[in-house]
């Protein structure tokens with residue numbers, strides 16, 4: 071998978087900032103030793119919300135990209151059958167998570183479906199999320215992006231505009247009906263630029279209906295129920311009518327016209343699979359995903375409110391264990407995580423959390439064992455491999471640097487656009503005394519973080535140290551030949 075933004079902070083940010091100040095969503099202020107100031111955790115982490123307290127990570131003005139092996143794997147499992155029947159398997163479409171509590175999902179460029187964690191938290195079943203993803207897939211398959219792309223030429227990247235949309239900055243009392251700014255009630259939108267954004271980003275009504283029909287086709291072809299999609303859209307339509315001040319961004323880009331919902335309802339009820347339920351194991355993973363999001367985004371009190379202070383289900387215990395390592399005592403957190411592991415000894419994400427908890431507590435050496443196990447059980451998930459690489463580096467033990475280099479290189483093969491991965495690789499090379507490769511990896515990281523000048527300086531230095539024409543020399547040369555995009559792109563790394 072070749073996602074776009076990277077893993078820590080650096081990348082996906084909408085403001086200029088030096089690289090290397092990432093902040094883990096689940097991390098409290100501080101940090102120590104070698105990794106001080108660098109985001110720990112290539113596991114569950116927020117990109118872009120650099121200076122925010124965890125509680126503020128939901129802030130509408132500061133969308134963050136979340137990278138998480140468990141949730142991304144689940145999203146791939148949700149979309150794989152849909153992409154297949156839509157004929158999009160070869161397109162390598164990614165689902166990208168945005169850390170925002172509002173309901174939203176959108177296609178930025180035909181290659182990525184962005185989905186808010188709020189959508190996942192608000193959806194009780196896999197089927198509800200799959201329905202939304204099927205609808206977005208319908209927009210991709212229907213080529214509904216061409217018009218939007220044309221209009222967004224000045225924005226340079228649909229992702230930036232998409233992030234604005236995700237940020238909900240445009241949501242203010244929009245009525246249904248026309249999506250082009252002409253409807254009654256649109257007067258509640260006061261800022262002209264919001265109207266511009268709205269007209270840029272909203273699909274035409276005919277496209278909405280086409281995407282609905284495509285979604286129904288995909289759901290039928292995969293023998294899944296359209297009930298979740300219908301439920302979600304009906305709910306959004308109701309929200310739209312009754313809560314005009316806090317309308318979800320999704321309803322703005324995907325106008326929930328009454329007539330559209332009526333047609334959808336009629337068609338959905340004709341599905342022979344209407345009453346089909348999600349497979350229990352998929353529902354269980356969905357519940358764990360929601361628990362993880364709760365554990366990372368709520369305070370301990372919030373977790374207790376949602377799951378009950380003594381809730382004993384696996385999701386309740388998962389959310390509490392995550393909360394414990396974020397807010398509590400590391401030993402208590404490890405005890406809780408070990409109890410989860412005892413229950414599901416082959417669940418890679420429990421080991422991953424254990425390693426991450428140790429790493430964030432400044433105990434890199436203790437993180438290594440659990441993370442090696444997580445790598446093994448996850449079939450070498452690249453995000454987890456890079457987290458292991460990070461833990462190995464945190465030990466400052468030179469005898470572990472070969473393994474760190476190996477893990478980071480493996481991870482980067484599949485996640486090559488991860489600036490923080492390259493930065494850790496540079497640190498591992500540096501600890502080994504391999505300065506040409508350290509410079510080259512640093513140059514790569516700078517390039518991906520949009521720091522083109524620094525990238526050139528590092529690549530120039532690396533190039534002089536490699537033998538002429540060697541692979542390292544050629545890579546450095548590639549970086550020197552890279553043509554930076556225009557100003558709009560410079561704000562952030564290329565997706």
Ligand SMILES: [Zn+2]
Pocket residue numbers: 205209273277278281323324
């Ligand atoms: Zn739509």
